[in-house]
Amino acid sequence: xxxxxxxxxxxxxxxxxxxxxxxxxxxxxxxxxxxxxxxxxxxxxxxxxxxxxxxxxxxxxxxxxxxxxxxxxxxxxxxxxxxxxxxxxxxxxxxxxxxxxxxxxxxxxxxxxxxxxxxxxxxxxxxxxxxxxxxxxxxxxxxxxxxxxxxxxxxxxxxxxxxxxxx
Amino acid sequence: xxxxxxxxxxxxxxxxxxxxxxxxxxxxxxxxxxxxxxxxxxxxxxxxxxxxxxxxxxxxxxxxxxxxxxxxxxxxxxxxxxxxxxxxxxxxxxxxxxxxxxxxxxxxxxxxxxxxxxxxxxxxxxxxxxxxxxxxxxxxxxxxxxxxxxxxxxxxxxxxxxxxxxxxxxxxxxxxxxxxxxxxxxxxxxxxxxxxxxxxxxxxxxxxxxxxxxxxxxxxxxxxxxxxxxxxxxxxxxxxxxxxxxxxxxxxxxxxxxxxxxxxxxxxxxxxxxxxxxxxxxxxxxxxxxxxxxxxxxxxxxxxxxxxxxxxxxxxxxxxxxxxxxxxxxxxxxxxxxxxxxxxxxxxxxxxxxxxxxxxxxxxxxxxxxxxxxxxxxxxxxxxxxxxxxxxxxxxxxxxxxxxxxxxxxxxxxxxxxxxxxxxxxxxxxxxxxxxxxxxxxx
Numbered sequence: 001x002x003x004x005x006x007x008x009x010x011x012x013x014x015x016x017x018x019x020x021x022x023x024x025x026x027x028x029x030x031x032x033x034x035x036x037x038x039x040x041x042x043x044x045x046x047x048x049x050x051x052x053x054x055x056x057x058x059x060x061x062x063x064x065x066x067x068x069x070x071x072x073x074x075x076x077x078x079x080x081x082x083x084x085x086x087x088x089x090x091x092x093x094x095x096x097x098x099x100x101x102x103x104x105x106x107x108x109x110x111x112x113x114x115x116x117x118x119x120x121x122x123x124x125x126x127x128x129x130x131x132x133x134x135x136x137x138x139x140x141x142x143x144x145x146x147x148x149x150x151x152x153x154x155x156x157x158x159x160x161x162x163x164x165x166x167x
Numbered sequence: 168x169x170x171x172x173x174x175x176x177x178x179x180x181x182x183x184x185x186x187x188x189x190x191x192x193x194x195x196x197x198x199x200x201x202x203x204x205x206x207x208x209x210x211x212x213x214x215x216x217x218x219x220x221x222x223x224x225x226x227x228x229x230x231x232x233x234x235x236x237x238x239x240x241x242x243x244x245x246x247x248x249x250x251x252x253x254x255x256x257x258x259x260x261x262x263x264x265x266x267x268x269x270x271x272x273x274x275x276x277x278x279x280x281x282x283x284x285x286x287x288x289x290x291x292x293x294x295x296x297x298x299x300x301x302x303x304x305x306x307x308x309x310x311x312x313x314x315x316x317x318x319x320x321x322x323x324x325x326x327x328x329x330x331x332x333x334x335x336x337x338x339x340x341x342x343x344x345x346x347x348x349x350x351x352x353x354x355x356x357x358x359x360x361x362x363x364x365x366x367x368x369x370x371x372x373x374x375x376x377x378x379x380x381x382x383x384x385x386x387x388x389x390x391x392x393x394x395x396x397x398x399x400x401x402x403x404x405x406x407x408x409x410x411x412x413x414x415x416x417x418x419x420x421x422x423x424x425x426x427x428x429x430x431x432x433x434x435x436x437x438x439x440x441x442x443x444x445x446x447x448x449x450x451x452x453x454x455x456x457x458x459x460x461x462x463x464x465x466x467x468x469x470x471x472x473x474x475x476x477x478x479x480x481x482x483x484x485x486x487x488x489x490x491x492x493x494x495x496x497x498x499x500x501x502x503x504x505x506x507x508x509x510x511x512x513x514x515x516x517x518x519x520x521x522x523x524x525x526x527x528x529x530x531x532x533x534x535x536x537x538x539x540x541x542x543x544x545x546x547x548x549x550x551x552x553x554x555x556x557x558x559x560x561x562x563x564x565x566x567x568x569x570x571x572x573x574x575x576x577x578x579x580x581x582x583x584x585x586x587x588x589x590x591x592x593x594x595x596x597x598x599x600x601x602x603x604x605x606x607x608x609x610x
Binding site: 165 | 182605
């Protein structure tokens with residue numbers, strides 16, 4: 001478990017819900033880190049771009065990663081058998097974490113981008129990229145709710161332009 | 168998805184697994200079509216299906232034409248990864264005869280058709296060539312890249328024959344990976360000369376090397392696997408912090424790596440093993456060898472080692488080498504905090520214990536975590552040895568034992584139930600191991 005910090009930070013979502021978190025968890029976000037350094041964290045930190053539902057997920061992610069980092073002894077590398085098992089476990093946890101519907105996934109991407117949490121942004125963007133793998137055009141549109149704004153003529157022209165890529 | 172900020176859409180498109188996925192995305196909507204031409208990273212791989220199709224229908228677009236056309240249509244690329252699918256990489260001449268060169272991807276003439284469109288921006292370049300076509304065609308790829316890619320930081324080439332002729336110095340290159348490469352540089356002098364700023368060097372199955380010497384003053388990490396038996400291996404790297412070296416039977420192995428922090432060493436035997444400057448910063452040591460005793464003794468004086476992993480290789484010769492014992496570990500590594508014994512090392516040490524080669528008195532007072540891969544022949548002997556280890560190390564907090572998957576399930580239950588009685592203060596973790604498979608942890 002994460003070492004209990006003496007300081008708690010309150011994060012306020014766009015729909016006015018307060019989340020109290022350990023400072024060390026909040027510091028996973030570079031955006032929040034800069035706000036704290038600039039002295040903007042005396043009251044609740046407002047996050048107007050992040051809803052409570054998404055913020056809850058983000059906090060869950062940050063907490064897990066902080067907890068895992070804290071359980072590794074300071075002078076240990078990851079190459080012990082138990083250490084490698086721990087990394088595999090976190091990787092599996094991350095894989096399960098991003099198994100959400102596409103709306104929630106895009107909300108997480110936007111939140112990770114706004115809060116500047118690099119590892120979460122990489123995880124979520126990679127998840128979308130993996131979801132496109134081997135899909136047809138229609139399947140990609142359906143999976144990610146993409147509106148086809150080509151006219152039939154435009155679409156035909158784009159297909160023709162890229163015909164060589166399909167041969 | 169199309170409503171995400173454009174930089175994020177670009178990030179996603181730049182992570183796609185293959186160029187064919189990018190093509191599909193182009194057809195979904197206008198935004199993705201426009202942005203697809205600005206991707207910064209591209210992977211293009213020839214599938215087995217495509218390979219078979221071009222053999223059946225010679226008029227279909229050749230893969231090299233597809234690659235050139237795709238790359239030259241993208242203006243922002245800084246990373247290109249080009250290759251053949253896994254299903255094609257494992258093929259050899261025994262599997263098929265193929266005298267074509269349509270998948271000889273390290274062919275310098277082919278690469279020059281598109282490289283000059285992206286070279287000024289390129290930071291990462293990777294080739295996974297088709298061995299069946301590449302192994303008998305010497306490539307001047309390195310000469311081409313060295314002359315035109317001034318900003319290249321990472322280069323990876325697999326399954327090719329590479330010439331060093333005409334290569335010029337690459338001061339921007341900090342990471343080089345060569346895997347299964349026939350390299351015209353048998354002692355690595357040209358690698359040292361032309362890539363002087365390397366910080367990461369991976370040489371996996373690179374040959375044919377004779378008396379190779381790595382001498383790179385900025386090198387920090389090196390992974391080196393040699394399958395033939397050169398006379399001598401030398402590594403001179405004053406800034407190196409991590410080395411993973413696997414070789415067979417060098418007549419001599421010389422390390423001049425004073426800042427080394429992590430060392431993984433796998434070798435059957437070694438004639439002369441010389442550590443020129445004491446490894447005062449070595450913290451993590453993994454040894455796997457036929458002659459574990461000799462190798463362990465070479466590290467006397469490396470008092471900073473905190474994490475130790477040992478494994479004995481199975482021996483086929485008739486010559487009986489001395490089995491390692493725990494006393495030797497206590498002597499040479501008194502300050503370790505983590506100890507892991509592979510199945511061979513554990514069995515050897517248990518055997519030494521059984522014939523009375525271990526005695527009380529010494530121990531590992533700092534040891535916190537002990538891991539062992541067990542092959543249990545006699546539960547009582549194993550329990551006795553585990554008890555001896557625990558008794559020698561009073562500060563253990565975690566004991567992780569992996570039992571061979573074929574051990575009798577009833578015996579497993581008995582063993583697991585009896586162990587904690589020896590030391591209730593520690594956390595006990597249990598799992599199963601099987602050769603060639605991932606460990607399975609049950610607690």
